Amino acid sequence: MSKSKEEDKPIVSFIEIDKDDEDIRLDRWLRRRLPNIKYGQLAKWLRTGQIRVDGHRAKLGQRLIQGQSVRLPPIRLQSSDFDSSNNNNIYKTSAVDAKSLRDMILFRDNSIIAINKPSGLAVQGGSKTLRHLDGMLDVLQFSALERPRLVHRLDKDTSGVLLLARSSKVASNLIKQFRQQSITKNYWALVAGVPFPSSGIIEIPLLKLPGQGGEKMRLSPELGKNATTHYSTLANAGQRISWLKLTPRTGRTHQLRAHCNALGTPIVGDGKYGGKASYVEGLPKKLHLHARSITFFHPITGKRVEIFAPLINQCSESWKILDFDETID
Numbered sequence: 001m002s003k004s005k006e007e008d009k010p011i012v013s014f015i016e017i018d019k020d021d022e023d024i025r026l027d028r029w030l031r032r033r034l035p036n037i038k039y040g041q042l043a044k045w046l047r048t049g050q051i052r053v054d055g056h057r058a059k060l061g062q063r064l065i066q067g068q069s070v071r072l073p074p075i076r077l078q079s080s081d082f083d084s085s086n087n088n089n090i091y092k093t094s095a096v097d098a099k100s101l102r103d104m105i106l107f108r109d110n111s112i113i114a115i116n117k118p119s120g121l122a123v124q125g126g127s128k129t130l131r132h133l134d135g136m137l138d139v140l141q142f143s144a145l146e147r148p149r150l151v152h153r154l155d156k157d158t159s160g161v162l163l164l165a166r167s168s169k170v171a172s173n174l175i176k177q178f179r180q181q182s183i184t185k186n187y188w189a190l191v192a193g194v195p196f197p198s199s200g201i202i203e204i205p206l207l208k209l210p211g212q213g214g215e216k217m218r219l220s221p222e223l224g225k226n227a228t229t230h231y232s233t234l235a236n237a238g239q240r241i242s243w244l245k246l247t248p249r250t251g252r253t254h255q256l257r258a259h260c261n262a263l264g265t266p267i268v269g270d271g272k273y274g275g276k277a278s279y280v281e282g283l284p285k286k287l288h289l290h291a292r293s294i295t296f297f298h299p300i301t302g303k304r305v306e307i308f309a310p311l312i313n314q315c316s317e318s319w320k321i322l323d324f325d326e327t328i329d
Contacts, residue, residue: 027060160291173299176264190288191265199232
């Protein structure tokens with residue numbers, strides 16, 4: 001028997017947030033739940049009040065709390081548009097990807113997994129990014145009751161250490177540490193030229209603006225958000241290249257890339273910010289930025305933990321070409 005028009009009519013949906021989605025951003029939750037709905041359409045539904053949280057108008061960046069109810073507008077949700085599972089994994093992880101992901105593990109206990117993310121792997125998905133780390137995290141669940149979850153990000157083209165929480169409780173603790181700036185992250189970068197002075201602090205506010213090539217951070221002392229980076233020079237290859245240690249004290253988008261360019265020494269391979277000046281003959285035309293280490297307090301034991309990530313991809317290749325000593329820290 002065929003369905004009547006009334007039965008086929010789309011209705012308003014209400015979805016309760018469970019513990020696996022605690023503290024997730026609403027926009028990220030929506031894009032995982034509705035992978036085939038365009039971002040602009042989601043933004044419009046929020047702007048017009050058609051998507052609500054606990055009956056109230058919501059914002060894309062607000063974080064969800066377990067037990068909240070999210071209202072979705074009356075749309076006909078096909079199976080290809082909606083994923084009601086907890087994992088919302090829209091990318092089928094291949095055996096090769098699964099092995100590769102497990103091989104990235106630097107540290108693992110009952111609470112935390114740290115991986116050495118390669119350059120070129122996006123941390124989260126988008127309208128044109130189906131293969132991404134967040135979509136493959138089932139592979140790293142092992143015997144845990146919950147799926148691992150992201151607590152911070154790295155740019156797609158940045159390699160290095162990335163923390164994953166193995167429970168919502170641990171995720172909340174680590175996110176709180178990030179917000180309180182009690183977590184220290186150190187990066188290594190190759191830059192074109194030699195910075196002057198050789199070490200110091202860059203304090204230049206940054207403003208995020210849309211552009212033809214995607215979002216880009218602009219230097220804006222008047223309108224930008226505070227951004228602070230400590231830097232020191234570890235080695236030089238004449239006047240052509242410098243190896244910098246970078247410690248961001250704030251977490252703005254593309255902060256290190258924008259600040260290095262502001263020094264007059266763009267990160268090697270960073271055409272988005274440094275243009276042609278970032279390309280160095282003889283080295284790969286890819287971003288040479290690596291998250292070298294992260295230091296935090298273990299959410300369960302309270303002990304100080306420091307995790308290091310060896311150089312990989314183009315960074316490993318270029319450090320060898322330049323004969324830089326990777327054991328320096």
